Amino acid sequence: MGHHASDPNKIVNITIDGVPVSCPETTLILDAAKMAGIDIPVLCYHPDLKVRATCRLCVVELKGQKKLKTACSNEVWDGAEFITNSPAVRQARKDVLELILAEHPQDCLQCVRNTNCELQQLARDFGVSKPLFANQPKQIPIEDSNGVIVRDMAKCVKCGRCVEMCQEVQTVGAINTAHRSVEYEVTTAFDRPLQDSTCIYCGQCIAVCPVGALYEKDDTEKVWQAIGDSDKHVIVQVAPAVRVALGEEFGLEPGSITTGKLVAALRRLGFDKVFDTDFAADVTIMEEGNELLERMSHGGTLPLITSCSPGWINFVETFYPDLLDNVSTCKSPQQMFGALAKSYYPEKAGIDAAKIVSVSIMPCTAKKYESARPEINSSGYRDVDVVLTTRELARMIKQAGFDFNKLSNAEFDAPLGISTGAAVIFGTSGGVMEAALRTVYEVVTGKELANVDFEGVRGLTGVKEAEVDLDGKKVKVVIANGLKNARVILDKIRAGECDYQFVEIMCCPGGCIGGGGQPWGTTQATKEARMAGLYQADRELSIRQSHKNPAVKALYDEFLGKPLSHKSHELLHTHYHPKHK
């Protein structure tokens, strides 16, 4: 009692295992221990989420006190002496781990997280060779009926990270904890299947799950089969955020730009053509930029909100269906690509569209859901046949057995592999906005942009506002990074208190670099590195504005006519509908 808010400017002196540490009073014991070179084990703790302190693995001893303290939830105070390796601490931690393991199926060999599981790592570190308790996992059937997210709740360790993510970060509230004691579990309202919940398939729950309880529906076998079918022409598109994250699966630093190796790997896997979603991102800018100008000049519904992020689309349909008219009619780059891949491409390449299998590699789980939407398929075929996450692609490469890191850089195939710097930054929050501004400015003013870098829209801030002067005409734009922040803007729009013309909303915090399909272990720091990678890739490209993409120009000249043409509307635009949940 009598505890008062700690002061970040007050430096306190403590010791941890006898090692003196000076740190701000607001430092968690966990972080102070890191400063002393001591790694405290955690399970329910995640650096980007609200602390829950429920697993009790990170307990430490406060000198002179019997009851242990959780290092993840307690801040330090002047003069405190912590012991992280006393017999009591070691025993408590091990018992906690054993108690979790007693409930766990321990089928590591069959688990998607094998060798990449936080529980497995802990078990290894703690040396749990002789179990204290009998292994009695609950028999809970695996839920995989939604085609996107698989829930194997028998493996759940009840850390609650997914709940924190779904409730507090994404404000979706599809899952929560229910019941008590031994019945305590993470579940949906009334224990219904995920597709009957408010789930938007963003996969952020998967991204923070420490074990194999949550993962994407694995579609790699479908792709292997298509590749193995000589009658099929299998093409692949890769989203921008994949190229700065895939390397992590092969031991590279987050943010490493692996575009060349990625293309080489896809070719090696046997895809007939390796294309780039970035091409379609440039097309998206042409369509969406013109849609914005059209709405601004003809009194259309404003602000215009971007529609690239399928998790966001699911969110607006579920929670803000009244604002659907604000959402751009443009399909996402994945689906624009898909529509062109089975119309423009076969025409140009002289291939029977019926034989084309179109695969996309996405940092996203909601893309799987999107590709199956009836309202989004317009080529006469299914536009995108299979969507794989970054993780699934890594799995295929590992199955194929070649050394990713030793591959020589290769180039995307033309024409659907030609793209610009504007497109590559689609992979990060603020990127779509910046790409649009780079084009809209020049279309409206007829002038060349002296500097294409719009620094004001970059970064991981929750809400980013900017004003752009289009030759005397001011355009106010805003970017929402993640859905909690999206609500802030959407509520303003609803209340009529908003004077923005253009809004970018990305479902996942950080944008696609933080997508639900990215390599496990993603944190804010990982996202920052990936973001830096994308901006570097942008700088290194010779063309950095979508309307200057020669392949896009050719597409309009040869096939679509002009942006927002009848054919564009047929292939590249769609309408979404309220979801009643």
Place this chain on the structure above:
Amino acid sequence: MSKINKLISGNCGVICPDCTEDYVKAGGYQGLKKAFTMKPEDIIGEVKKAKLLGRGGAAYPAGSKWEQLLEIPEFPKYIVINADEGEPGTFKDKILLGQDPLRVIEGMIIAGYVFNSHDGYIYIRGEYRAIQKVFQSAIDNAVKAGYLGKNILGSGFEFNIHIMTGAGAYVCGENSALLNSIEGKAGRPRIKPPHLAEVGLFLLPTLVNNVESIANIPTIVLEGGDKYLSYGTKDSGGTKLICLSGNVVNRGVYEIPFGVSLRDAIYDPQLGGGIPNGKKLKFFHLGGQSGPIGGEAQLDTPYCYKALRNAGLSVGSGAIVVMDEDVCVIDYLKGVTEFFIHESCGKCTPCREGNKQIYAILCKIAAGEAVQDDLVILKRLIDTMTIASFCGLGQSAAVALNTCWKLFKTEFEDHLHKKCPAQVCFTEQERGE
């Protein structure tokens, strides 16, 4: 020294519970009237002098708790009364709530006045539905008589009381879980710090007191802290409502001054009246399922916070469950553990999984299937749960077990050899009789 002192329970069963006139006739609202003439810090001064320790079980000094809340500059502040009396063997708040609710209300108004708080919540356990009606009627009558609502007794002070009902979760008796429950959230405890005084109900500064604690306030204000202290011992002021149950002749609630011995509490004809049927005492369980178990050797301990603590025991809620020689310790502990398996909120690992594993080992012991290693693991679990659980529930779930472990170690060992001194476990054949 008299072994009964009805300082706060004198009206119980005597006056019409919800009748303001009766309550006033019996001396009610004198404390409130006096409080209105005093400064808040002076009232707290009396509470501190009284050495009133929290009667819910934690025995936190009420005066300090009040002082801390008074220092916090944010408003509004809330007064919350924990009437989620869920400890098995505890039924003393029930008496106050049902038979003298106006005393509880008076205490709440005084607290409201001290903290300039205008809203008080009383969280009454769901099982006390009938009592909730009585309490509501008492609130309504107090409002009509001008003791609640706007401008109480012409003082200009406004205070309102809202009844919130629990839904049967023991863990909601944990103060932060209780506040979550009032807020409409799942009743699971919160991380502390921040403490509830700072970030309490609806994230605002909040006082959470037990029913019995708050019922003492009018007396402390009226008679003064020194006088109140003198009713008890040097360190434990006043009286305590104890709940006698189990194998005891006179089951019920008694208000005793601190300092009466456990032996008197159980055996004195005015109080427990001894063990029925001439049986011998096996043990007594203090303060509810989360409390310690004591035996014959501890009977002469005075019933007060300090002496009990020194004897490895505690007051807790005031429950005294008496068990005679026919009770098997292992069998009894199985029941205790089953209770915690049912009542754990489930969010932290040691409590959620630990109780379950403890129960499994106790069942093995009771079935004569346990080996020495099981006892080792049992002891480990007791320690881990006690020092590593999230909240008081998990931390104290193994207290009964731990105290029995010390008192009846041989009985644990005996069961390994299929011997049950109370002849509860095993068949005659198994026992080799």
